[in-house]
Amino acid sequence: QVQLVESGGGLVQAGGSLRLSCAASGLTFSTYDMGWFRQAPGKEREFVAAIRWTGGITVYSDSVKGRFTISRDNAKNTVYLQMNSLKPEDTADYYCAAKRNTAQVNVVRAYNYWGQGTQVTVSS
Numbered sequence: 001q002v003q004l005v006e007s008g009g010g011l012v013q014a015g016g017s018l019r020l021s022c023a024a025s026g027l028t029f030s031t032y033d034m035g036w037f038r039q040a041p042g043k044e045r046e047f048v049a050a051i052r053w054t055g056g057i058t059v060y061s062d063s064v065k066g067r068f069t070i071s072r073d074n075a076k077n078t079v080y081l082q083m084n085s086l087k088p089e090d091t092a093d094y095y096c097a098a099k100r101n102t103a104q105v106n107v108v109r110a111y112n113y114w115g116q117g118t119q120v121t122v123s124s
Contacts, residue, residue, distance in 0.1 A: 001026050002024070002025070002026040002027045002098070002112075002113045003024070003025045003026055003115075004022055004023070004024050004096050004097070004098060004113055004114060004115035004116075005022065005023045005024075005115060005116070006020060006021065006022045006094065006095065006096050006115045006116065006117060006118040007020070007021050007022075007023075007118060008020040008021050008118060009094060009118030009119045009120045010119075010120070010121070011121045011122075011123065012086055012120075012121070012122055012123070013122070013123050014086060014087055014088055014122055014123065014124050015085060015086065016086050016122070017082070017083060017084045017085075017086065018083045018086065018120060019080060019081070019082050019083070020036070020080065020081040020083065020094055020096075020118060020120075021078055021079075021080055022034070022036075022078060022079045022080075022081075022096030022115055023076075023077060023078050024077045024078065024079070024098060025077065027098060027113070029074060029077040029098075030053060030074040031053050031100055032053055032098040032099060032100050033050060033051070033052050033053050033098070033099050033100070033105055034050065034051050034053075034070075034072055034079040034096065034097070034098055035047065035048075035049065035050035035051075035096065035097045035098075035099070035105055035106075035111060036048040036049045036050070036070060036079075036081045036094060036095070036096055036097075037094070037095045037096075037097060037108060038090075038092035038093065038094045038095070038120075039092055039093050039095070039117075040091060040092040040093075043092075045095070045108050046061070047061050047105075047106040047107075047108070048060070048061055048064055048068065048081070048094070049061065049064060049068055049069075049070040049081060050070065050105035050106065051070045051071065051072050051079065052105065053100070056072075058070050059105050059106060061106070063089075064083075064090075067083065067084050067085045067086075068081060068082065068083050068084070069081070069082040069084075070082075079096055081094070081096075083120070086120075086122045087122060088122045088123065088124045089122075090120060090122050091120060091121050091122050092119075092120060093117040093118070093119050093120075094117060094118050094119075094120050095114055095115055095116075095117045096114075096115045097111035097112075097113060097114045097115070098111060098112060098113045099111040099112050099113075100112065
């Protein structure tokens with residue numbers, strides 16, 4: 001049974017930082033592309049960042065490029081999202097996801113497995 005468990009969310013002031021973690025189990029983690037998505041109240045789920053299973057290739061949405069960094073530790077079956085210079089518009093539930101296919105990494109429906117989410121609130 002595949003499980004993705006996010007942690008690290010919370011309340012932070014604008015300009016602050018948070019580090020999200022997503023621990024995976026029940027899958028061969030090193031063979032999966034891993035992504036982070038977010039969903040604000042009343043909005044659709046949107047792509048934030050992804051890291052491919054090979055080559056460490058990373059992809060970011062324009063809204064977080066230069067502020068967020070995605071990384072993975074295959075020995076720990078964990079993917080991270082370092083979020084710096086946070087803005088109130090970053091407020092959302094953040095979800096990690098895993099996929100093992102050739103679909104583009106920024107497509108929600110491409111992902112096979114999802115975590116339960118962790119809430120991030122950025123106050124102004």
